[in-house]
Amino acid sequence: MGENRFPDAQRELIVAKNLHGLYPPVLEADRELGDKWRAYDGQVRDKIYEVRSASEKKEFGRALGIAAAWRASTKLDPYADKALKEQEDWARQWKAQKDRQIGLLKDAGEKVKNCDYTGALKQYDEGFANGQNIYNGSEPEYKEAVELRGQAFQKNKRLGELSPVIRDAAENRDAYYNQNHVLEGALKAADEAIALQPTNEQLKKWREQILARAEKAKADNERIAAGRKHLDAARNAENSFLSQDSYIRGGSGRWGESIEGQMQANLAKAIENYRESLKYISDAAVEKHIRELEATLESRKKFVEDVRQSKQLRAEADGMLRDARAEASFEASQEKFTKAIELYNKSLSLYLPPDEQTLRQIVQGAGKEKLSRAFRKFYTDCGALEREGRIVEALAACEKAVENRYAGMHEGEWILLGGQVQNLRSRVAHAKKMRAQGEGEERAGKIAVAVTSYRESLKNVPDAALEQHVKTLEARLAEADQGKATADRLWQEGAGLYSQGQVGAALDKFKESLGHWSDATRSKYVQDLEARKARAKQLRDEGYALQQKSQAQAAIGKYRESLNYWPDKNLEEYIRKLAAQPPATPVAPPPTKPTSPAGIGTVPSRDVLTSKVWQFGRSDGTVLVSRMRLLPGGRIEGGTHSNESQWAVAGNELLFYDASGKVATRYTSFRQEGGRWVISGPFLLWGNITHVLREVADGGSPPAAAPVSSQATVTPIPPVSSAAWSGAWRSDPGPGGETVSMTLTQSGNSVSGTFRVDEPGGRQRVSEGVVDGSLLGSRLSGTFRASGVSGSMEGTMEAGGGSFTAVMRSGQDSDRYRLRRSGGAGTAVQAAASSATATGQRAVVAEITNRSRENTHIFTEGESFGPGNRLAPGEKRKVAVTMKPDGSVTFKAGRNGQVVATKTWRGNPGDPSRIPVVVFDESNPYDKLTVTTGLR
Numbered sequence: 001m002g003e004n005r006f007p008d009a010q011r012e013l014i015v016a017k018n019l020h021g022l023y024p025p026v027l028e029a030d031r032e033l034g035d036k037w038r039a040y041d042g043q044v045r046d047k048i049y050e051v052r053s054a055s056e057k058k059e060f061g062r063a064l065g066i067a068a069a070w071r072a073s074t075k076l077d078p079y080a081d082k083a084l085k086e087q088e089d090w091a092r093q094w095k096a097q098k099d100r101q102i103g104l105l106k107d108a109g110e111k112v113k114n115c116d117y118t119g120a121l122k123q124y125d126e127g128f129a130n131g132q133n134i135y136n137g138s139e140p141e142y143k144e145a146v147e148l149r150g151q152a153f154q155k156n157k158r159l160g161e162l163s164p165v166i167r168d169a170a171e172n173r174d175a176y177y178n179q180n181h182v183l184e185g186a187l188k189a190a191d192e193a194i195a196l197q198p199t200n201e202q203l204k205k206w207r208e209q210i211l212a213r214a215e216k217a218k219a220d221n222e223r224i225a226a227g228r229k230h231l232d233a234a235r236n237a238e239n240s241f242l243s244q245d246s247y248i249r250g251g252s253g254r255w256g257e258s259i260e261g262q263m264q265a266n267l268a269k270a271i272e273n274y275r276e277s278l279k280y281i282s283d284a285a286v287e288k289h290i291r292e293l294e295a296t297l298e299s300r301k302k303f304v305e306d307v308r309q310s311k312q313l314r315a316e317a318d319g320m321l322r323d324a325r326a327e328a329s330f331e332a333s334q335e336k337f338t339k340a341i342e343l344y345n346k347s348l349s350l351y352l353p354p355d356e357q358t359l360r361q362i363v364q365g366a367g368k369e370k371l372s373r374a375f376r377k378f379y380t381d382c383g384a385l386e387r388e389g390r391i392v393e394a395l396a397a398c399e400k401a402v403e404n405r406y407a408g409m410h411e412g413e414w415i416l417l418g419g420q421v422q423n424l425r426s427r428v429a430h431a432k433k434m435r436a437q438g439e440g441e442e443r444a445g446k447i448a449v450a451v452t453s454y455r456e457s458l459k460n461v462p463d464a465a466l467e468q469h470v471k472t473l474e475a476r477l478a479e480a481d482q483g484k485a486t487a488d489r490l491w492q493e494g495a496g497l498y499s500q501g502q503v504g505a506a507l508d509k510f511k512e513s514l515g516h517w518s519d520a521t522r523s524k525y526v527q528d529l530e531a532r533k534a535r536a537k538q539l540r541d542e543g544y545a546l547q548q549k550s551q552a553q554a555a556i557g558k559y560r561e562s563l564n565y566w567p568d569k570n571l572e573e574y575i576r577k578l579a580a581q582p583p584a585t586p587v588a589p590p591p592t593k594p595t596s597p598a599g600i601g602t603v604p605s606r607d608v609l610t611s612k613v614w615q616f617g618r619s620d621g622t623v624l625v626s627r628m629r630l631l632p633g634g635r636i637e638g639g640t641h642s643n644e645s646q647w648a649v650a651g652n653e654l655l656f657y658d659a660s661g662k663v664a665t666r667y668t669s670f671r672q673e674g675g676r677w678v679i680s681g682p683f684l685l686w687g688n689i690t691h692v693l694r695e696v697a698d699g700g701s702p703p704a705a706a707p708v709s710s711q712a713t714v715t716p717i718p719p720v721s722s723a724a725w726s727g728a729w730r731s732d733p734g735p736g737g738e739t740v741s742m743t744l745t746q747s748g749n750s751v752s753g754t755f756r757v758d759e760p761g762g763r764q765r766v767s768e769g770v771v772d773g774s775l776l777g778s779r780l781s782g783t784f785r786a787s788g789v790s791g792s793m794e795g796t797m798e799a800g801g802g803s804f805t806a807v808m809r810s811g812q813d814s815d816r817y818r819l820r821r822s823g824g825a826g827t828a829v830q831a832a833a834s835s836a837t838a839t840g841q842r843a844v845v846a847e848i849t850n851r852s853r854e855n856t857h858i859f860t861e862g863e864s865f866g867p868g869n870r871l872a873p874g875e876k877r878k879v880a881v882t883m884k885p886d887g888s889v890t891f892k893a894g895r896n897g898q899v900v901a902t903k904t905w906r907g908n909p910g911d912p913s914r915i916p917v918v919v920f921d922e923s924n925p926y927d928k929l930t931v932t933t934g935l936r
Contacts, residue, residue, distance in 0.1 A: 005077060006033065006036070006037040006040065006077070007077075009033055010033060010037075013026070013029055013030060013033060016029070017030065040077075043074070044076075044079075044080040044083070047066070047067075047070045047084070048080075048083050048084060048087060050066055051063045051066050051067045051070075051084065051087040051088070051091070052087055054066060054091070055087065055090055055091045055094065057136055058094075058098070058133075058134060058135060058136040059136070060091040060092070060094050060095035060098060061095060063087065063088075063091040064088060064091050064092060064095065067084055067087060067088050067091075070084070071084065094133070094134065097130075097134060098134045098135070101126070101127045101128075101129070101131075101134060102127070102139070102141045102142075104123055104124075104126050104127035105123075105124065105127035105128075105141055105142070105144075105145035106141065106145075107123055108120045108121075108123035108124045108127055108145065108148070108149070108152075109144065109145060109148045111123060111152075112148045112149075112151060112152045114199065115155075115196070115197045115198065115199050115200070116199075117152040117153075117155050117156035117159065117197070118156055120148070120149075120152045121149070121152055121153060121156060124145065124148075124149045124152070127145060128145070128149075155196050155197075158192075158193075158196060159193055159196055159197060162189045162190075162192060162193040162196075163193065163203075165185070165186055165189045166186055166189050166190045166193060166203065166206045166207070166210070167206060168186075169182060169183055169185075169186030169206075169210050169213070170186070170205075170206040170207075170209035170210050170213070171206075171209070177213070178213070178216075178217040178220065179217070180214070180217065180218075183210055183213060183214040183217065184214075186210050187207065187210055187211070187214075190203060190206060190207040190210060191207075194207065223280045223281070224280065224281055226280045227277045227278075227279070227280025227281035228277075228281075230273045230274070230276040230277035230280070231273070231274070231277045231281075231286075233269075233273040234269075234270045234271075234272075234273035234274040234277065235270075237266045237267075237269035237270035237273065238266070238267075238270040238293070240266045241263050241266035241267050241270065244259060244262060244263045244266070245263060247259075252354065253354070257304070260300065260304060263300065264297060264300055264301065267293055267296060267297045267300070268297065270293060271290055271293050271294060271297070274286055274289065274290045274293070275290060278290075306350040306351050307350070307351045309350055310347045310348075310350035310351035310353070311347075311351075313343050313344075313346050313347035313350070314343075314344065314347040314353075314359070316343050317340045317341075317343035317344045317347065320336055320339050320340035320343060321336075321337075321340040321362075321366055323336050324336035324337045324339075324340055324366075324370075325369070330373065330374075330377050333373065334370060334373070334374060337366055337367075337369065337370035337373075338370065340366055341363055341366050341367055341370070344359065344362065344363045344366070345363065347359075348360070348363075368406050368407065368408070371404045371405070371406035372406050372409075374400070374401075374404040375401050375404040375405065375406060375409065378397045378398070378400040378401035378404060379397075379398070379401040379417060381394075381397040382394050382395075382397040382398040382401060382420065383420075385397055386420075386424070389462055391424060391427055391428060391431075391460070391461045391462070392428060392461060394424055395421070395424040395425060395428055398417065398420055398421045398424060399421065401417060402417065402418075402421060427460045427461060428460070428461055430457075430460050431457040431458075431460040431461035431463075432457075433457075434453045434454070434456040434457035434460070435453070435454065435457040435466065437453045438450040438451070438452075438453030438454040438457065441453060442473070447473055447476060447477055447480070448477060450473065451470055451473050451474060451477070454466060454469070454470045454473075455470065458470070480517070483516045483517050484516070484517040486513075486516045486517075487513045487514070487516035487517035487518070488513075488517075490509050490510075490512050490513035490516065491509070491510065491513040491522065493509050494506045494507070494508075494509030494510040494513060497509060501567055503529075503566060503567055507526070507529050507530075507533070510522070510525070510526050510529070511526060514526060532565045532566055533565070533566050535562075535565045535566075536562045536563075536565040536566030536568075537562075537566075538652070539558050539559070539561050539562035539565065540558070540559060540562045540571070541601070541602060541652050542558045543555040543556070543557075543558030543559045543562065544601050544602070545601070545602040546558060547578075548601070548602075552578060552579075552581070555578070556575055556578055556579055559571060559574070559575050559578075560575060563575075601669060601670030601671050602652060602670060603649055603652050603653065603654050603667075603670050603679075604670065604677060604679075606632070606649060608677070609630045609647075609649075609654070610629075610630050610631065610632050612629075612630075612677065612695045612696075613627055613628070613629060613695070613696050614627075614628045614629070614630070614693045614694065614695060614696065615627070615628070615693070615694045615696050616628045616638075616639075616644070616691070616692075616693055617691070617692055617694070618689060618690065618691060618692065619680065619689075619690035619691075619692055622778070624640070624641075625638050625639060625640055625644075627696070628644075628693075630647050634646050634647060634648060635647075636656070642658055642659040643656070643658045643659075643664040643665075643683075643685065644656050644658075644664065644665075645657055645658055645659045646661075652668075653666055653667060653668055653681075654666075654667035654670075654679060654681070654693075655667070656691075658685070662685075663684055664683065664684060664685055665681055665682070665683050665684065665691045666681045666682060666684060667679050667680060667681035667691070667693065668680075668681045668682075669681060676694070676695035676696075677693070677694075677695040678692065678693070678694050678695070679692070679693040679694075680692045680693070684896060684897070685896075688864070688897075724746065724797060724801045725744050725746040725751045725775070725780065725797070725804075726744060726745050726746045727743075727744065727821055728741070728742070728743050728821070728822045729741070729742045729743075729744065729804075729819040729820065729821060729822060730742075730819060730820060730822040731806070731817035731818060731819045731820075732817070732818050732820075732843070732880060733760075733843060733880060734815055734816075734817050734845075734878075734880060737759070737760040737845075738757050738758060738759050738760070739757070739758050740755060740756075740757055740806070740808075740817050740819065741755060741756050741757075741758065741822070742754070742755040742771060742819060743755075744771065746775075749774050749775040750772075750773075750774055750775070751771070751772075751773045751774070751775060751780055751782065752770075752771060752772050752773075753770075753771050754768060754769060754770060754771065755769045755770075755771055755784065755786075756768060756769065757769075768786065769784055769785060769786030769789075770784065770785055770786070771783075771784050771793065772784075773793065773795075778796060778797040779794070779795065779796055779797075779867070780793070780794065780795035780796075780797070780804070781793075781794055781795075784808060789810055790810065791808060791809045791810030792808075792809050793806055793807070793808050793809075794806070794807045794867060794868070795807075796866065796867060796868055802820060802821050803818060803819060803820040803821070804818075804819055805817070805818050805819075805866075805868040806818075806819055807867070807868050813876070813877075814875060814876075814877045815877065815878055815879075816868055816869075816877065816879050816880075843880050843881070843882050843883075844880070844881060844882075844883055844889070844907060844914075844915055844916065845878050845879070845880055845881075845915050846878070846879050846880075846881045846889070846891075846915060846916045846917075846918055847876070847877075847878055847915065847916070847917045847918065847934060848871065848876070848877050848878075848879055848891075848918045849871075849875070849876045849877075849917075849918070849919045849920070850871035850872065850873060850874065850875050850876075850920050851873075851874070851919055851920060851921040851923075852873060852920055852921060852922045853873050853922075854873060854895065855870055855871070855872055855873070855895070856870070856871055856893055856894070856895055856920050857869050857870050857871075857893065857894050857895065858871055858891065858892070858893045858918060858920055858929075859891070859892055860881050860882075860889055860890060860891055860892070861889075861890035861891075861892065865894065865897055871920075881916070883907055883909055885909070886906070887906050887907045887908055887909050888904055888905065888906045888907075889904070889905050889907070889916060890902065890903070890904045890905075891903050891904075891905065891916070891918050891929065891931055892929075893920045893928065893929045900928065901920065901928045901929035902929070903918075903929045903930065903931045904931070905918075905931040905933070907933065913935050914933050914934075914935065915933070915934050915935070916931050916932075916933065916934070917931065917932045917933070917934040918930070918931050919931075919932075
């Protein structure tokens with residue numbers, strides 16, 4: 001109990017009471033414990049309240065002192081100690097906050113003394129923050145701060161009112177602040193503000209600026225007063241001009257050169273004074289007004305000049321009109337009438353004189369007189385030209401007469417002219433109609449009818465050019481009659497061949513005949529033959545299909561039925577051999593295909609075609625693609641050239657298409673060797689080539705077999721070796737006499753190397769170029785490039801591998817060269833030159849142009865269809881060709897292996913400047929291929 005540990009004392013007493021509950025000392029101790037515990041609890045409550053009360057009165061220091069004295073005088077139990085500590089912590093926290101903010105208030109007071117009112121107010125706001133929880137209002141620091149804060153607020157407010165006035169007077173450029181009373185008020189405000197805040201340097205600077213501005217305002221006022229004197233003088237002079245201008249506008253005849261001089265003088269005086277005023281007062285509006293007055297003055301001066309020029313022009317017009325009336329020449333008089341009228345009108349455009357109406361009547365009369373003379377002249381010419389048969393010129397003269405109709409002419413004369421013009425127009429219109437009709441008939445090929453229409457046109461309007469054209473057409477008609485005679489002769493030759501059993505040769509003659517002349521009967525006959533030929537092919541295919549099924553007799557029946565449509569001795573021999581074999585003996589297919597275009601065998605089903613892997617090559621053994629697939633969607637997988645892009649089955653034929661959709665290869669032969677398919681057919685785009693598809697096992701190769709022969713006899717070309725392109729090559733002289741030298745290296749299907757071009761005389765056109773390409777069989781496709789030139793190149797290796805043809809294209813230009821292996825650089829060229837000399841032949845450069853809308857082969861006699869002589873639409877090419885000893889060169893043009901035109905050119909072997917110019921143009925139905933002579 002002495003240590004105020006009453007709970008511990010109670011625990012000890014309970015033990016004693018349990019042992020001796022009625023023992024008097026125990027009872028006395030129990031009473032004493034209760035009294036002291038209650039007294040202690042009351043003391044703790046009172047002291048805690050006293051400390052808390054002091055804190056609530058914001059006397060945080062006193063509260064801490066009470067707590068410290070109690071703690072020193074009394075032994076506190078844990079509970080009381082904890083409660084007292086809470087009050088001490090609270091008082092200590094707020095005392096620290098109060099001390100900090102009192103420090104802020106003192107700092108703010110120092111700023112007020114230093115005239116930093118804005119900073120002081122800001123710091124006072126911080127010092128008074130949360131003041132209701134910190135101050136009780138009795139603190140001397142608080143009272144002083146409240147007083148100083150009020151002073152700072154009032155002074156800062158007044159400075160805020162004065163500063164804008166002072167600043168505007170010092171810095172605002174508005175004219176309002178140039179007034180004396182405004183500047184004086186601003187100076188008083190500046191003095192008051194400086195008294196409130198002597199340390200403010202900005203206020204002192206503004207005061208100096210206001211003083212300087214006041215002095216400048218005084219000088220400006222003096223300058224403006226001087227400028228206004230000149231402005232007043234300028235306005236007086238301008239008003240005088242305006243009064244004079246109003247006077248002369250008030251009535252005609254008031255204007256004269258004298259008053260005009262006074263008006264211009266007033267304008268000049270006004271301008272001069274306005275300019276003087278600008279020296280004192282700058283004003284954009286005055287400058288603009290000066291420009292307007294100067295423009296007015298210039299216009300007044302120009303008006304006087306126009307009046308003088310108008311009078312001069314009128315005098316010239318009077319003289320020109322007199323000359324026009326006296327002029328004997330019609331053209332000269334018309335020119336003078338026109339000139340006189342022009343001068344009169346120009347005079348009126350410059351100035352309208354008092355006798356304006358009289359002058360206009362003179363002009364009108366001159367115009368009428370001019371038209372009258374022109375009408376008479378053209379009317380007379382019209383009649384004379386019509387009598388001479390010059391109808392178009394007569395119509396033009398009459399129409400000019402109509403254009404020159406004048407007021408007052410006799411009505412009957414006008415009616416007669418109208419009828420004559422109508423008649424001439426009808427004749428000309430009818431002539432044009434018949435001529436256009438004839439041109440349409442000529443384009444449609446109706447030459448005889450066109451000649452009749454042209455003759456009708458000439459009857460109405462003679463035309464020398466049309467007359468000559470009609471004569472040319474009549475000559476062509478005569479030539480066409482000759483063409484019919486040729487057609488009849490060829491038809492008879494075809495009939496003779498047909499009677500001899502040579503049906504294929506007969507059909508060719510019939511077709512050639514139709515190329516010279518045709519009619520419906522002959523065309524129908526040829527169509528029937530073609531249909532019989534197609535039916536024979538169909539029956540032969542059906543027979544072969546039956547033969548493959550070991551139905552020999554049925555196959556013989558089909559073959560014999562085919563002979564009823566199209567005779568074929570080879571097929572007859574084959575039937576004989578087939579019929580002679582015992583039924584159980586397999587019969588081999590015929591050694592060669594029938595001479596008819598019909599194929600043999602039946603095309604495999606689509607499932608078979610798409611399920612197999614094929615090797616693609618040529619009948620000479622050349623392999624172009626080792627593995628190829630025909631995909632179900634019609635695309636070809638594995639093809640390396642655009643000529644093998646799509647496939648389709650049409651009837652009993654398998655077709656390959658190129659990228660443009662044109663049929664490239666037509667497969668017509670289908671057979672099996674060793675249980676695998678072998679399919680072959682002709683390549684149609686160029687050359688005499690047969691393509692072969694051989695079935696191969698996955699990952700394997702086709703069975704060995706002899707090449708399938710084509711429809712015509714083909715000389716096999718040995719495959720190109722793996723190094724056939726390697727080595728040095730040199731060309732024959734090119735289109736301009738140049739030679740191309742190449743050094744190539746072949747690696748597999750890739751070829752690369754260098755080239756140069758030498759001009760005649762030893763000059764090099766290209767010193768060092770590069771060639772890159774890839775091989776497909778015997779063909780090389782690639783590019784070439786050198787300094788300043790690049791393009792594409794196509795090469796075709798010839799049989800034996802000793803030479804190849806190269807076509808080099810750059811832009812729209814292309815050149816063709818034949819290159820030979822060169823043991824030495826000039827061996828091949830010299831040998832060729834010696835051969836040409838020995839035979840009397842000479843090389844010449846031909847300029848060849850394809851003006852048709854399709855690819856066309858143009859080549860010389862002795863050549864065959866090939867990519868080297870195929871020209872694209874619009875392509876122009878220079879090609880070296882060889883003349884025969886008599887100077888002739890025969891050119892041919894064709895497509896799809898068929899020659900459509902042939903023309904022979906004759907030159908002079910001794911004149912190298914004369915060259916053949918070859919043009920293929922289908923728009924000329926009579927002469928598609930033309931060869932003319934040009935000069936180098």
